[in-house]
Amino acid sequence: MPNDQGETPFASVRRPRPLPVLVLADVSGSMAEHGKIEALNQAMASMIGAFARERSPRGEITIGVLTFGGQGAALHLRPVPAASVTWTNMDAVGGPSGTPMGAVFELARRVLDDEDLVPASAYDPTLVLISDGRPTSEWRPQLDRLLGSPRGGRSLRLAVAIGPEAGSAAYQVLEAFVADPLYPVVRAEEADRVTEIFRYLTRSMSVRVNSARPDDVSVFDPDDLSDLSD
Amino acid sequence: MTAPAGGRRARRRRYRTGDTVHDDRGEALELREEIGGGGQGTVWSLAGGQVAAKILKPEAGIGAGELRTRLAAVRRFELTGIPIARPLTLLVGDEVGYTMELLAGMTAIGSLAAVPYEGTAAWFQGTGGLRRRLRLLALAAEALDRLHARGLAYGDVSPGNILVSTRSEHDQVWLIDPDNVSVRARPSDAAHVTPGYAAPELITGRAGQDSLTDAFAFAVLAFHVLALVHPFQGDAVDRDPGLEPAAFRGEWPWIDHPEDHRNSSSQGLGRDLVLTGGLRRLAALTFEDGLRRPERRPSLREWHDKLDQAALLMVACPACGGTYHAQLSQCPWCRGCARPSVLRCDVHGFLPAGAVPGTPDETETDRLRSMILPMRQAQVVRARTGLLCLDRGPSEIPVDPGEPLVELAWSGAPRLTVQRVGRHDAWMVDRSARRRVRLGAGETWPLDLDDAGRWTLHFGVRDEAHRFMRFLTPKRGV
Numbered sequence: 001m002p003n004d005q006g007e008t009p010f011a012s013v014r015r016p017r018p019l020p021v022l023v024l025a026d027v028s029g030s031m032a033e034h035g036k037i038e039a040l041n042q043a044m045a046s047m048i049g050a051f052a053r054e055r056s057p058r059g060e061i062t063i064g065v066l067t068f069g070g071q072g073a074a075l076h077l078r079p080v081p082a083a084s085v086t087w088t089n090m091d092a093v094g095g096p097s098g099t100p101m102g103a104v105f106e107l108a109r110r111v112l113d114d115e116d117l118v119p120a121s122a123y124d125p126t127l128v129l130i131s132d133g134r135p136t137s138e139w140r141p142q143l144d145r146l147l148g149s150p151r152g153g154r155s156l157r158l159a160v161a162i163g164p165e166a167g168s169a170a171y172q173v174l175e176a177f178v179a180d181p182l183y184p185v186v187r188a189e190e191a192d193r194v195t196e197i198f199r200y201l202t203r204s205m206s207v208r209v210n211s212a213r214p215d216d217v218s219v220f221d222p223d224d225l226s227d228l229s230d
Numbered sequence: 231m232t233a234p235a236g237g238r239r240a241r242r243r244r245y246r247t248g249d250t251v252h253d254d255r256g257e258a259l260e261l262r263e264e265i266g267g268g269g270q271g272t273v274w275s276l277a278g279g280q281v282a283a284k285i286l287k288p289e290a291g292i293g294a295g296e297l298r299t300r301l302a303a304v305r306r307f308e309l310t311g312i313p314i315a316r317p318l319t320l321l322v323g324d325e326v327g328y329t330m331e332l333l334a335g336m337t338a339i340g341s342l343a344a345v346p347y348e349g350t351a352a353w354f355q356g357t358g359g360l361r362r363r364l365r366l367l368a369l370a371a372e373a374l375d376r377l378h379a380r381g382l383a384y385g386d387v388s389p390g391n392i393l394v395s396t397r398s399e400h401d402q403v404w405l406i407d408p409d410n411v412s413v414r415a416r417p418s419d420a421a422h423v424t425p426g427y428a429a430p431e432l433i434t435g436r437a438g439q440d441s442l443t444d445a446f447a448f449a450v451l452a453f454h455v456l457a458l459v460h461p462f463q464g465d466a467v468d469r470d471p472g473l474e475p476a477a478f479r480g481e482w483p484w485i486d487h488p489e490d491h492r493n494s495s496s497q498g499l500g501r502d503l504v505l506t507g508g509l510r511r512l513a514a515l516t517f518e519d520g521l522r523r524p525e526r527r528p529s530l531r532e533w534h535d536k537l538d539q540a541a542l543l544m545v546a547c548p549a550c551g552g553t554y555h556a557q558l559s560q561c562p563w564c565r566g567c568a569r570p571s572v573l574r575c576d577v578h579g580f581l582p583a584g585a586v587p588g589t590p591d592e593t594e595t596d597r598l599r600s601m602i603l604p605m606r607q608a609q610v611v612r613a614r615t616g617l618l619c620l621d622r623g624p625s626e627i628p629v630d631p632g633e634p635l636v637e638l639a640w641s642g643a644p645r646l647t648v649q650r651v652g653r654h655d656a657w658m659v660d661r662s663a664r665r666r667v668r669l670g671a672g673e674t675w676p677l678d679l680d681d682a683g684r685w686t687l688h689f690g691v692r693d694e695a696h697r698f699m700r701f702l703t704p705k706r707g708v
Contacts, residue, residue: 008351008563009499009500009503009562009563010350010351010354010499012496012497012498012499013345013350013458013459013497013498013499014345014459014468014497014498015345015346015347016344016345017468017471052347055340055341055344055346056340056341056344056389057340057341057343057344057345057389057454057460058340058389058426060347081347083346083347083348084347084348120469120470121468121469121470121471122471123471124471203264
């Protein structure tokens with residue numbers, strides 16, 4: 001028997017490899033309008049609940065939330081297994097920082113590089129950027145550093161534009177973030193479409209965690225994204 | 231980032247609950263819930279129940295014509311007695327896919343290896359513990375062995391393709407995705423094999439799916455479900471997901487390799503605890519010699535044999551309910567409780583005089599199976615254990631291997647009871663006194679343990695070769 005007295009046989013049983021999802025959520029003042037932040041909070045809560053119910057021997061979905069708004073960028077939820085999350089709503093508040101997207105890119109890079117937050121054993125992460133406006137300060141160098149980092153470069157990135165139209169400056173930032181012509185920026189002209197988009201994300205993560213190859217991000221079907229942005 | 235295979239992407243619709251598809255019998259089928267999905271497509275339950283639809287993705291590269299040919303072949307296969315979803319109808323119109331039988335209340339067998347965020351011990355025991363895992367794997371091995379016995383390979387043994395009862399008091403197994411069942415090995419599209427379960431020769435594209443690749447995938451699945459660690463995900467591979475593909479191609483040793491410790495693992499349940507010697511041997515054969523030489527892999531029949539035997543040797547802890555091998559003197563799960571007293575029931579084969587040319591006297595075989603009868607834990611002897619012959623030809627009703635024959639119970643008093651519970655004959659025989667008593671349906675026979683050495687319990691047809699059970703009591707003072 002390999003176990004000594006006092007240690008249960010389950011002491012060396014590990015959970016499946018983490019499959020991290022990081023949500024970069026815009027909480028600038030404008031998100032308080034038209035029920036946008038409420039829709040986003042609701043969508044987050046139901047997505048986390050669905051992630052928590054996923055059972056696969058191949059991977060365990062972990063979720064972290066980074067916010068950016070008038071008060072700067074912050075780690076709203078440390079990346080943890082979805083089953084352990086008690087969701088706290090985000091507040092949208094204006095402030096001197098405006099829409100500090102550069103700061104949240106920088107924070108995302110630091111989170112991905114920190115092995116205490118995203119262990120070395122994790123599969124490639126999924127980053128989801130949700131915004132309703134254009135950055136109010138420098139963002140390009142921070143984004144380049146994020147995409148140049150080992151984890152950031154290998155991540156699958158999706159972006160949701162709440163409001164901005166294709167071709168606008170704000171939309172182009174989201175396209176630069178995704179940096180892959182296969183994955184179009186998803187546009188939610190109405191706040192309640194956010195829920196639908198998160199349902200899609202939930203289903204895709206569910207396919208991915210149950211797939212034989214959770215690291216193969218191609219199981220996200222870009223066709224589905226185009227349908228959403230129709 | 232990996233781009234999806236194929237540059238030009240076929241445009242396709244997304245399916246939602248309430249959508250309707252049509253089949254070649256002219257039925258309109260309403261999609262109810264997406265219950266599975268994988269590389270090839272998605273599986274939906276249908277309104278009305280009992281039937282599921284598998285809708286293939288265009289990029290799976292299977293045309294309606296090819297699928298029709300494949301399913302027509304599968305439908306011609308004789309699958310009676312095998313718990314596999316049979317294809318029913320072909321979808322028509324824009325969809326490529328088919329409908330198949332569905333059982334209610336089933337979940338993927340992979341869920342038995344999906345360690346939850348917290349409460350591992352409660353989850354493990356709540357999903358049936360060790361004995362149920364052994365039983366369900368034995369049933370899956372039995373189903374696959376029956377396919378192999380008919381010259382068919384299942385093709386894609388994976389944690390999502392074998393369904394088991396959701397409720398832990400039920401032990402049903404159901405194979406889905408029958409479209410991969412095939413007679414001959416064909417080199418397959420590498421995009422649709424399941425790394426981590428697919429045999430190395432499938433991943434590298436050197437060979438197609440056959441019974442030997444089924445055997446490899448099943449070995450991985452069985453080891454994972456029992457030990458709660460993947461046999462090729464050792465500490466080195468676990469630290470670096472980038473090493474996983476090479477490990478799954480067989481370029482790393484498996485975690486319990488006796489000499490090569492590069493990929494050894496500090497994880498999982500103790501192998502001594504969850505695998506019998508026979509199961510450890512099958513795993514070692516598959517993952518060492520059998521890694522590169524498919525013909526060395528133990529067959530599904532051997533897996534069924536060892537898994538079934540292991541399940542019959544389990545004892546339940548009266549304190550925590552956990553199940554463990556009867557050789558242990560104490561429950562390894564709660565460590566608070568000594569093992570209950572047990573009787574041993576050995577199954578042998580019996581040949582009446584003259585049944586086999588050259589054997590003028592009656593004779594018996596060595597031990598074929600052993601079953602443990604713990605105090606106050608009744609055990610049912612089933613057809614797969616007690617009957618020699620399950621298929622007696624077209625003139626008789628086929629026997630399901632799970633049919634009950636007798637129930638054995640022992641209260642701890644100096645007698646045990648044998649009750650016939652099924653449609654099959656059972657006999658109590660005292661060979662020294664040439665006495666033979668037939669048990670009627672439902673009849674109970676009390677057997678004094680002092681007499682247990684004289685009486686044997688026989689199953690099936692009296693004057694043919696058959697199986698019988700001998701009861702052994704522990705040595706005095708043990």
